[in-house]
Amino acid sequence: MAVELLLGALVSAVPIMLAAYGEMVLERAGRVNLGVDGMMALGASVAVIVASLTSPSLGLAAGALAGALISLLYAVPVVYFRADQVVAGLALAFLSWGLADLVATLSVPLSAPIPQGSALHLSLLLLALLLPLVLWAFLYFTWAGVELRAIGYDEKAARNRGARVERTRTLSALFGGLMAGLAGAYMSLVLYQGKYFAGITSGWGWLAVGSVILGYWHPLGVALSTYAIGLVLSLRPYLEALGLGPLSVSAPYLVVILALALSSLLTRRLRLRPPTT
Amino acid sequence: MEQRLGGVLAGGALGFALAVTIASLATGRPLEIVENLIWVYTSPAPLVNTVLLSVPIAMAAIGLSLSYRARFITIGAEGQIVLGSVAALWATAYSGLEGSAALALALLLPALSGALYALIPFLLRAYAGASEVLTSLMLNLVAVYVTNYLIATYLREGAFVMTRIVPPELRAEWYLGLVMIVAAALSAHLLLTRTRWGLAIEVYGRAPKAAETYGYSARQVMLLVSLLSGGLAGLGGAVAMLSFQHSLTPMSFPPGYGYAGALVAWLSSNNPLAALFASLFFSSLMVFGRSLQAVGVPLSYALAAQALIVLFTLIAVARERQWQ
C-alpha cells in the first residue's frame, strides 16, 4: 500500500514537477510568471488536439510548444517593455485558459492517450527525475548558468557586466512556458487518458509556482518540494478520514502557505539572501 | 498618472478593436456582432447586468488600488469576496435577524470577514516575510474549498445542495451597487489625497525606506491597506449577494471577480476613480462576450479577448513610461 501510494504520488506529481522546474529557472533569472496554470491548460488542450491528429509524442511536443509560444506574450511586455510581471502573469493565465477552451471547442478534445508504464510515459517520468540534475549542472557548472543566476541575484550589476539580461530572461520565460505546456500535455495525455476538459489543471499550476519557493529555488529542492506536494495531494483522502473537513481538501495549499512562512522566517533568521529578486 | 491615461485608452481601444476583428473574422457575421455591441451598450438589461457584475470587481479593484499603491501586492480579493458573500448570506438568511438589523449585519459581517481574511497574508508578510503574492493566491483556493464545505454542510437547505435564499425584502436594487462603488471610489480617493493615512500609503509605496526613516511604520501601512482592501472586497461580495446572487451553490472554480479586480486596478494605474470606470468597462466586456454566444462565439473567446486587452494596455502603458 505504501509503495502504491508513493509511486502514485510520483506519477501525479510529474506535471507539478515539470512546471515548477520551468518556473524555477525563470525565477532564478529574476522574474515570476503567474501564468503557469493557464499555460498548462493550453498545453493540455493543444496536446490532445495534435495527438488526435498525429501521435501522442507529437502531441506532447505540440503542447510544450504551445506553452512556449504563449509565454512570449508574457516575456515581451515584461522583459522588453518592463510591464508589471504580476499583472502580465495573471493576464496570461486568463488568456491561456480562454485559448485552451477555445481550441477545445473547435475540435474534439479526445485522443489516444499515453498509457502508463509505456516507454513514452517512463521517459517522461525519467525526465521529471533527471531534469533537476541537468538543471543543477547547468545553473552551477556552466557559464551560461552562472550568467542566468547573476541576472537573478543582481540585475543591474549583471547588466553592467555585459550580461544579456533580456535574452536570458526571454529564454527562461520560454523554457518556463515549454515546461508548463509539457506539464499540461502530461495531464491530458497521461493522467486523463487523452482528454481535455475545461478546468483540467485543477489549480495545480498555482501549486507549481508555490513549490518553487518551497524548494528554495534549487533544482533538487524543487524536485523534493514538488514531490512532497504531490504526496500531500494523494494523502488528501487519508486526511479527510481523520475528520479534518475542508482543511484536508485545501491541505496542499495550506502546506505551501506554511512552508512559505517558515522558509521566509528561516531565511530572515539566518540572514540568507534568497537567490532571486 | 494622467499621462498614463492615454496609454490605457489607446491600449484598451486597440485590444478591443482586435478582439472584435477576430470575432467577426471567425464567425463571418460582423453585422450581428456590431448589433450585439450596440445592444450591450444601449439596452437597459445588459447595462444593468454590467453594473451588477462590476460591483464585486470594482470593490476589489478600489481596495487593491490602495494596496498596490503601498506596494502590497495581494491577489487575495477573490477569496475575500467569496467569504463576504457567504457572510452576507448568513446574516440575511440564517442569523434570524430581520429588517435593518439584518441588513446592517449583512454589510458589517462581510466587511469584517474580508478584512480578517486579509489579515493572514499581512501577518505572514509582516512577521515572517512571506511573499503576499503567493500566500494570498493560495488563500483564494482555500476560501473556495471552505465555502463549498459550508454550503454542503452547515448552510445546506433541504435535501439538495443549495443554501437558503436571501429574503426578497432584504435584497438590494441594482443601483445600490452603483451607489456603493461610487461612494467607495470617492472615499478611497479622498483617503489617498486628503488624509494622513493616504499620505502614509503614498510615501510608503514610493519610498519604503524614507517612510520608515521619518516615522511611518511599514507594518501599520500594510495593515491599513490589508484591512481596507479586504474589507472592501468583502463588501463587494456582500453587495453581489444582496443584489443578484441571493443564494450559493458549490463552486468548481473561483468565481474570478477578484482576479478581474486585480487586473482592473493595474489597468487604472491604481487610481480608485479610474478603477470605477475600468471595472465598468471590464464587466461590460463580460456581458458583451456572453451576448456573443448567440452569434456562435464561444465564451472562452471573451475570456481570451479580455486578457488580450489587458496585455495590450500593459504594453502601451509600459512603452509610454519608457519614453518619459
Place this chain on the structure above:
Amino acid sequence: MLLLERVTVVYPNGLKANDEVTVEIRGGEILALLGENGAGKTTLAKVAAGLLRPTAGSIFLDGEEVRFESYLQALRRGIYYVSQEPQLIEGLTVLEDVGLTLELGGRGRSRGELRRELARLSAKVGLRLEPEALCEDLSAGERQRVEALKPFLLGSRIVIFDEPTTHMSPLEARALGEIMREMRREGKGIVFITHKMKEVLELADRVVVMRRGRVVGELERSRIDEARLLEMMFGEVGRAAKSKGMREPGEVLLELRDVSAAKLRRVSLRVSRGEVVGVAGVAGNGQRELFEVIAGLRRAEKGKVLLGGSDVTSKGPGERARLGLSLVPEDRLGWALVPGLDVATNVYFALNHKRFFLDWREVRRAAESALSLVPIVGSPSSRVESLSGGNMQRLVLARELFREPKVLVAMNPTAGLDHATTVTVREMIVKYSERGGVLLISEDLDELAEMADRIYVMSRGSIVGEHAKPFDLEKIAEQMVS
C-alpha cells in the same frame, strides 16, 4: 589607442552631460580624468565603454572608427570599465564572478584553468583570494581589487577606473595604485576618474580636467600642480567653510551606551549641544548600522540609546523625531525624499503631523517656510526627482533644520555634490551646531577635519579611537584600517 572625438551626450531630460569632448587614451600611461561631481566624467567613461551611445561624435580605436552597440562589444575589443560601485555579483563565488566576466568578454576558460591563473595573479598583486568565497563576504577594497584583476585575465588594453577609491581605506587605495602601475608596465592604457587631488598628484602621467561637461584643460605629468588644477576644476579658487572657533559644549543630547546590533559591537558615543561630532571610517564598517540604530530603524540588541536624556532604545523613528532627532540619510532619493511626490509634500510628510485630514494650503505654507531657510531652484509643486542632486540635498537639509531639532545626524551629507552645494551644506551644518548637536558620519576625512570638533574612528563595528582638535590625520587613517 582610443580616441574620443567631439563626443556630445544629451540625456533625455535635456541635460548636456558631455559637450564636444575630445580625449585621447594612450598605452602605457595613467590618464587622470579630474573634475567635480557632475562634471561629466562618468558619462564620458560610459561612452568609451559602450554603455552609452553618444548623441554626436566619434570613437576611434587604433585609428579605426568604431561604434559600440553594447558594453559587450567594447569589452571584446579590449576595453574594461570598473564602475564606481565595485559590482561583484552577490550570490556568486569569486571564481564564478570572474569566470562570468571572462566568458562574456570572449576569453572564457574552464574552472580549473581559471583557479590556477587566479592564484598566480593574486600572488602577483599581493591579494589573498579564496576562489570559492562568496562575493558578498568580501570587503569593499577586496572587491575593487578583484575587479582590477579582471583586465589582466581578459587581456584588456584599456582599463577605466571610475572613482575607485571612494570606499577604500588609504592602505587599500595604495594597493590599487600598485595594480595600476603594474598595468602601465604591461603597456595598458589606464583612465583614472577621480575628484581627489592627492591621488592625481601621486599617480597620473597626464591629467584631463572637466567642468560642466567640457574639457577645460590638459596637463602632462611634468606640468601638474595643485593650484592650477584647482583653478581649472572650480573656475575660481574654492571657498572653504569657515573654521569655527572652539566652544564649550553644552548638555549631552545624544548618547549611545554599549550598543550592539548587527555589525555594531559595544558602541558608545556622546554628542552635546554646540558641537559637531564626527565618525570616521572606511565604508562598510558599521556606519550604516550606526545610523539605523540612532534613527530607530534597527533595534539595539544590547545597550541603550538616549536622546535628550530620555531612554529611546525601544522607541520607533516617529517617537524619536518628536523628541528632536533629525536625520539626513546617505541616499537622498528613496531614503530622504519620496520620488513621484512634489517638493511641498516631501517637506510635509517628514514633519510627521498627527492631524488626520490634510490641508493642502498648510502643506504648501510649511514647505515655503522650510524652503526660506535654504534657497533651492524649483517650485513647491515640482516633482522632487526633477531637482538636481544638490537641490535635493538642500531641500533635505532645509526640511530637517526647519523642524528645529535637538540633534542632527547626517551621513555623508556632501557625497556626490557639486562644490557650491558642498560649501552651503557644510556651512549650514556648522551654523546649526551653535543651537544643537551634530553627529556627522562621513567617509571623507578632509570633511571631518574641517567641520568636526571631535572625531570617533570606527572600524569593524567598534569605536577604536576618539580624537580631539587638533587632529592627527595620519593616526586616524591608521585606526580606520586597524
Place this chain on the structure above:
Amino acid sequence: MDRREFLRLAGIGAIALGAGLAGGYALGSQRAERAEAPAKKIKALWIYVGPITDVGWTAAHHEGKENVAKAFPWLEARHIEKVKEEEAKSVIEAELQRERYDAVFATSYGFKTAVKELAPKYPETKFFHCSGEWEEFKDLPNVSTYFAEFYQLYYLNGIAAGAVTETCKVGYVPAFLIPEVVRHINAFALGAIHGARLMGKCGNGDRLEIYSTRPLLSWFAPDKAKEFTAYLVDRYNVDVVAFTEDTTAVLDKAEEYYERGKKVFSFSHYNDMFTYYQRRGRTLRSHLTGQVADWTPIYRDLLLKLYAGAYVKEDIWARLGDYAPLRWRRQDSLAGRPEGSVYLAPLSDQIPAKARDEIVRLYEMMKELLFEPFTGPIRGYKIDGEGRAQESARVKVESNVRLGRDELWYMDWFHEKIISPA
C-alpha cells in the same frame, strides 16, 4: 503618450476593425446558404452551468442541443455556457428582454431560483428545468421539469461489479450525498449483492462490502476523484469503483491501475467512453459498462410539442425504456447500445456470461417496470450530508413494497451493506 502617437494607434485600431468587419462580412456572405426560411420559427435558449468542453454534464446537454438544432430547420437554438448559478437570473433575463424565446432550458439544479422568479414575469416563454423538483414549480403553468434517471442503470452496474470483484469489495465516489446520488449508491449496492449472489461468490453476497468515500463536495473535482479512487483501492483493496462526478476521472484512474497490472474496474458516466475510445482504436480494459444519458429524444419531444402548439406542463423523469419507441418490434435486446434517453454503455467481455445475461434480462424487465431495484425488504440507516450514520440499520423498505417516486426522490439513507466514511 502624446497626441500623435495616440492618434496613430487609434488609426491602426480603426483600420484593423474596419478590415476585420469587412473581411468577416465577405466570408459570411460566401458562407451564407439560401435556406428556405420556414414560416414558423421556434426560438430556444439553453443555459449551461459549465463549459461545453467539460466532457460531462454540460457536454451531454450541448450534444442534445446540437442534435435537435440540426434536425429541425424551424428551430433557432442558442446557448450560453458557464453561467454561474448566482448570476443565472440576470443573464437569462437580459436575453429574454432582448428577444422573445419560446423555450428556455435551464440545465442545472441551481437555476431553480432563477426559473422560479422569471417564469411569472415571462408567461409567453416556456421554461424547462432540468433536475429540479416538480413540487417547486407546481403553481407555474409555463414551467416543466425533466430529468434522466440513472438508478436502474446503477443497479445493472452493480450486478457487473458484484460479478467481477475478486476482493469482494466495491467502492463508490460521490460528488455530494444528495438524494439523487444516494439512490444511485443504494442501487449500485443492491445490484452488487445481486451480482455476487448470482455468481455464488463472496458468501452469496453476504461478505460483499461496499465502501463509499466522503463526498467530493463539488460536481467537478477530477483531481480529488482520482485521489479518492486511489484511496479506495490502496487502502481498502476495492477493485470496482462507481462514481458520480462530472468528469471521467475515476474511470481514468481505474485504467491507470489496469495499465500498471492491477485489475480495477469502473464505468462510463453520461457519455459512452468505451465507444469514444474504440473509435480511436483503443480498448478501455477497465470499463465494465456504465450509465449514459442522451438528452436528444427529450429535447426533440419537448420542442416538437411546442412547435405543434401542444405544450403541456409536465414532469419528465426519463428512465429505461422511455423515448425508445421501437422497443416492441425488436426481438433482441439493445442493452449496451444507444436506446432512448438513458441506456447502458457497452458490456465488457470481462463480465461473466451468466451475469451479462442477467443484466440484459433485467434491463428488458426494467423497461417495462417489471423489475424495480427498490423493492423490499431493504434494511438501511439514515445518514447526514457527509454520509455519517445517524442511526443503526433498520428496515427501510417493507417486504414486497416498491418505493414510489417521492421516496426515491428524497432518499436519505444508506443500504446496510454500505460502509459509510469515517
